[in-house]
Structures are given as structure tokens and as C-alpha cells.
Amino acid sequence: MKLGSGGGGSAAPSALPSGASAESIVSGVTSVPATTLDTVAAGAKPSLPTALTGQPALTDGGKPLILYVGAEYCPFCAAQRWPVVIALSRFGTxxxxxxxxxxxxDSYPNTPTLSxxxxxxxxxxLSFQGVETTTNTRKNGQYGxxxxxxxxxxxxxAKYNAAPFVPADSAGAIPFIDFANKALQAGASYSPQLLADHTHQQVLDAIKNPDSQVGRAIDGSANAMTALLCKITGNQPGDVCSSAAVKAFQGEFANVGQ
Incomplete structure (x- = not known):
């Protein structure tokens, strides 16, 4: 999905969880049990970030910087935020x-997500910068x-969300994630169609269930990102980076940092 694009089907949105219910969902997705992630391991074999070589380090405050660029209207961003939050929550808060x-x-309307x-x-x-360029509702035909x-x-x-760093047909796509100039991902690692007709609570329940199709997609994607982040941090923290979840992607990011 290109930044600023949109259009497609429509569906009546359900009310967002609020108050204690919302807090419980956020708490749940930021604290997925390590045993669940280890059980999922590679999961549904998500699309992986692409390693970069020979690029200057991207940092913020002396730490490797992960830059996420998306928009609230975007269903592919909606899908991708779940594993991004799970993975980064293993390194910080x-x-x-x-x-x-x-x-x-838009396509895949009302896909449940976080912002x-x-x-x-x-x-x-690590440092993380999450940029949401627009809202999910239109005013005068444009998302706010x-x-x-x-x-x-x-x-x-401008440099990295363009050829030759991403395929020409993916240039400008969101979500776009730059992993400290060590790897890039343009687009989602699994289809938002998997989340169709799910509530936020149902997505969280699936994330906690290593036998569910949605859980295997989201947790597998989170594990892949965790393995990549471990390469970037020099395998710190040790308990995370020595886990079965990370070992499931051993060798996938061998070129990162070279």
C-alpha cells in the first residue's frame, strides 16, 4: 500500500474497547509469554525483512534506531503493528x-490494531520512532x-523506501520499517485478511494460542523481528536472544551488520 493511498470496500466499524478493557489488551500484547513465543517458533513462516550491507548506522541517542512509518487507515500497517509491538516489548517498554x-x-476494512x-x-x-502520518477517517476526501x-x-x-533498497514495485509502500539501516521491510509480513471479522480481544486471544492460525502468523513474525533485533543489539538481552523463538530464525539474518 502506497503512502496516502486508500479506497475500497466499507464495513460498519465496531466500537473500540475502552477503559480497563483497552488497558488489558495493550498489557496483553506487550507481555506475550516467552513460552508461547518459543512454542510458535517460526510459526507461519512470515515474509522477512531484507538485510542491508555497507550502510551507515542509523542511531538515536547512541542506540540503534528502529524507524516505523505507517498510517492509521492502512490495513497492512494494522496487521504489522501487532508483531512489531510484541517484538520490541522484549527489549523495552x-x-x-x-x-x-x-x-x-479501504481494503480489509476495520482491521483491529494499535497505534x-x-x-x-x-x-x-534500542531506540524506536513510530510515525503514523494520517488518521483512519476522511475529511473532505482526505485522511486527516x-x-x-x-x-x-x-x-x-526517501533513500531506503526506494529502489534499489526495496523492489521498484514496493517503493513508497507502507508500513515501512528501517531496522537501524541493517535491514528493511516494506509491506506487511502476513496478510491482514487473517484478522478479518476479529475484535481486538480475539486477536489477543489468538496471539496467546500457539495453535491458532492468527497466533502463528503474528507470533512467528514477532519472533523473526526479535531474531533480527538480537543481531542488531549484539544478542542482548541474553535470555531473549538465546530463546527457542530466536533460534528458529538462526541463519536467516547472517548478513546483518556486515
Whole structure:
């Protein structure tokens, strides 16, 4: 999905969880048990980030920077945020995550998800910047503006979300994730169609169930990102980076950092 695009089917959105229900869902997705992730291992074999070589380090505050660029209307972003949050929560702590859905008038309407808009992330190992450029509702035909890319973020996107770093037909796609200039992902690692007709709670329940199709897709994707992040952090923290979840992707990111 290209940044700023949209259009397609529509469906009536369900009410978002609020209050204690919303807090419980956010708490659940940021604390998926390690035993569940280890059981899933490679899961449904998600599409993997592509390793970069020979690029200058992308850092923030002296730590490797993970830059996510998406938009709230985007169903592929909606799908991808679940594993991104699960993976990064193994290295640090989010504050201010909220629940939302993709647009009601786009493909895969009302895909349940979280939003990075207004959130922060603290970690001794990594820095994270989550940019949500627009809302999931239109005003005068356009999705409303949310976050604005900084000049530094714009430079990263202009260079790396384009050929030859991503395939020409994927250039400009969202979600776009730059993993400290060590690897890139443009697009989702699994189809948002898997989340069709799911509520936020049902997605969380599936994430906690290593036998579910949705859980194997999301947790498998989170495990792949965790393995990549372990390469970036020098295999820290040790308990995470020595886990069965990470070992399931051993060798997949052998070129990272070279």
C-alpha cells in the first residue's frame, strides 16, 4: 500500500474497547509469554525483512534506531503493528499505545490494531520512532493529518523506501520499517485478511494460542523481528536472544551488520 493511498470496500466499524478493557489488551500484547513465543517458533513462516550491507548506522541517542512509518487507515500497517509491538516489548517498554482500526472505506476494512501515535518507547538496547502520518477517517476526501516526518526521517524514507533498497514495485509502500539501516521491510509480513471479522480481544486471544492460525502468523513474525533485533543489539538481552523463538530464525539474518 502506497503512502496516502486508500479506497475500497466499507464495513460498519465496531466500537473500540475502552477503559480497563483497552488497558488489558495493550498489557496483553506487550507481555506475550516467552513460552508461547518459543512454542510458535517460526510459526507461519512470515515474509522477512531484507538485510542491508555497507550502510551507515542509523542511531538515536547512541542506540540503534528502529524507524516505523505507517498510517492509521492502512490495513497492512494494522496487521504489522501487532508483531512489531510484541517484538520490541522484549527489549523495552511502550507507554501511550492506543487501540484503533484501519479505515472502514479501504481494503480489509476495520482491521483491529494499535497505534503508535502519541506513544513513547524506552529501552537500554534500542531506540524506536513510530510515525503514523494520517488518521483512519476522511475529511473532505482526505485522511486527516497525524504525525509529520522529521527532516531526518524524511531522508531515511526517501533513500531506503526506494529502489534499489526495496523492489521498484514496493517503493513508497507502507508500513515501512528501517531496522537501524541493517535491514528493511516494506509491506506487511502476513496478510491482514487473517484478522478479518476479529475484535481486538480475539486477536489477543489468538496471539496467546500457539495453535491458532492468527497466533502463528503474528507470533512467528514477532519472533523473526526479535531474531533480527538480537543481531542488531549484539544478542542482548541474553535470555531473549538465546530463546527457542530466536533460534528458529538462526541463519536467516547472517548478513546483518556486515
Amino acid at each position: 511502550f507507554s501511550g499505545l492506543t487501540l484503533t482500526t484501519s479505515a472502514a472505506d 503508535f501515535h502519541g506513544s513513547t518507547y524506552q529501552s537500554q538496547y 493529518q497525524l504525525d509529520t516526518l522529521t527532516a531526518a526521517q524524511q531522508q531515511v524514507v
